[in-house]
Amino acid sequence: MLLGVVADDFTGASDIANTLAKGLAGQGGLKTAQFLNVPSLKAPADIEAGVVALKSRSIAAADAVAQSLAALRWLQDQGCRQIVFKYCSTFDSTPDGNIGPVAEALAAALDQKSVVVCPAFPGAGRTIYQGHLFVHDRLLSESGLEKHPLNPMTDPDIRRWLARQAKHPVGLVAWPSVRQGPERIAAELQQAVQRGQRLVIVDAITDDDLVAIGRAAATALLLTGGSGIALGLPGNFIAAGLAKGARPQVAGMSGPEAVLAGSCSGATRGQIEHHRRRHPVLAIDVDKVMRGASGANDIVTFVLANAGKAPLVYSSGAPEDVKALQDRYGREKVAHRLDRLFADAAQGLVAKGIRRLVIAGGETSGAVVSALDLGALTVGPEIDPGVPVLVAEGKSPIALALKSGNFGASDFFAKALARLAGA
Numbered sequence: 001m002l003l004g005v006v007a008d009d010f011t012g013a014s015d016i017a018n019t020l021a022k023g024l025a026g027q028g029g030l031k032t033a034q035f036l037n038v039p040s041l042k043a044p045a046d047i048e049a050g051v052v053a054l055k056s057r058s059i060a061a062a063d064a065v066a067q068s069l070a071a072l073r074w075l076q077d078q079g080c081r082q083i084v085f086k087y088c089s090t091f092d093s094t095p096d097g098n099i100g101p102v103a104e105a106l107a108a109a110l111d112q113k114s115v116v117v118c119p120a121f122p123g124a125g126r127t128i129y130q131g132h133l134f135v136h137d138r139l140l141s142e143s144g145l146e147k148h149p150l151n152p153m154t155d156p157d158i159r160r161w162l163a164r165q166a167k168h169p170v171g172l173v174a175w176p177s178v179r180q181g182p183e184r185i186a187a188e189l190q191q192a193v194q195r196g197q198r199l200v201i202v203d204a205i206t207d208d209d210l211v212a213i214g215r216a217a218a219t220a221l222l223l224t225g226g227s228g229i230a231l232g233l234p235g236n237f238i239a240a241g242l243a244k245g246a247r248p249q250v251a252g253m254s255g256p257e258a259v260l261a262g263s264c265s266g267a268t269r270g271q272i273e274h275h276r277r278r279h280p281v282l283a284i285d286v287d288k289v290m291r292g293a294s295g296a297n298d299i300v301t302f303v304l305a306n307a308g309k310a311p312l313v314y315s316s317g318a319p320e321d322v323k324a325l326q327d328r329y330g331r332e333k334v335a336h337r338l339d340r341l342f343a344d345a346a347q348g349l350v351a352k353g354i355r356r357l358v359i360a361g362g363e364t365s366g367a368v369v370s371a372l373d374l375g376a377l378t379v380g381p382e383i384d385p386g387v388p389v390l391v392a393e394g395k396s397p398i399a400l401a402l403k404s405g406n407f408g409a410s411d412f413f414a415k416a417l418a419r420l421a422g423a
């Protein structure tokens, strides 16, 4: 394996796996697999990039550091020459969150003195200018993300936000330098070392900026960012003759299907409304679930009764409903209970023969996929930006799409089910 990624959630992992597998147009990418938590076995020999998906985004910094270092050790054991720490393109974390501690711990383990921090993903509307993160034409803190159920992002100044999490001073390579190209970026990263700045925000507003950053950091042992930071990396390995420039290919999977949505993002709620017009949907009554009056069996029964019609089950609610439930039962308790619900439902569904599963939301995907114990997932073609087809081989093969909350077009769910079937 050439390149290893430590990803802080499961949808984010498949997002960057997609970028690596796809590569740049006309160039090809790396043969990529996604692993669920730190594997106990060796990776298949033909894999060029491996993404270890952790569920560490919302956990305490010390736990996230320990899990990320374990993932690093496994990736190093597989021969990786370069490591990427993947977090959310909207920098989802709290002021005492773990992006800073994990990035600094990985930097220390790899003896890296200045490390790129670049959550930009222009293809999904996330850009960074003068250290400030935008979602399309809005500052992060006015984009809806300020109401996220677990990590409300109330400050768009990533330098300031990260400084609250990090031990060392945080630097900035601003866009006027980035646009001058890889040499200038590399020179400024070097200057940051003199200033003792370990983590350095690097502005990016276009894919070309990201490719330039990738070139500047071609020999860096560690980069950090959203999936965009990986855009230029396959090309470095292909240009060096180390990788062939593979194209993502997997066979589709026929069989019964289900969509499970736990994300409360505006995009996911819009996709649910779109799906509702043509397909059966079940809204989970979260209050009933919290009181123990509804459970996974209700979901399994609904899906099986609607097999073949693209049934969708969702807990997703509007911010005011989410807040009311969190005030009543506690944020952690609701999240934990819903994770358990989706995990139990997924186990029940797969036991009953479901073979195509689309899941919306990183925490939700983490809960489901961990419960299914799937091993390595082969990364196939892209469904919508940031969401690839994933296939788990094994006794009961299954095809998956793990959709980040904010990703996908309005018709995503039906389209994803069709793509999982090979359409």
Ligand SMILES: Nc1ncnc2c1ncn2[C@@H]1O[C@H](COP(=O)(O)OP(=O)(O)OP(=O)(O)O)[C@@H](O)[C@H]1O
Pocket (backbone or CB within 6 Å): 009, 011, 012, 149, 150, 262, 263, 264, 265, 286, 315, 316, 317, 321, 322, 323, 325, 326, 334, 335, 336, 338, 339, 360, 361, 362, 363, 364, 365, 403, 404, 405, 406
């Ligand atoms: N009706 C609800 N009330 C309160 N919390 C909810 C409700 N529905 C879902 N949640 C919680 O909201 C969180 C959604 O997080 P999740 O990571 O799945 O989605 P997301 O943050 O939109 O996606 P991503 O991480 O991919 O951007 C979960 O912890 C889930 O348990």
Ligand SMILES: O=C(O)[C@@H](O)C(=O)CO
Pocket (backbone or CB within 6 Å): 009, 011, 012, 013, 015, 016, 087, 088, 089, 090, 121, 226, 227, 362, 386, 404, 405
């Ligand atoms: O970077 C993103 O926006 C996504 O891959 C993600 O991590 C959302 O959970």
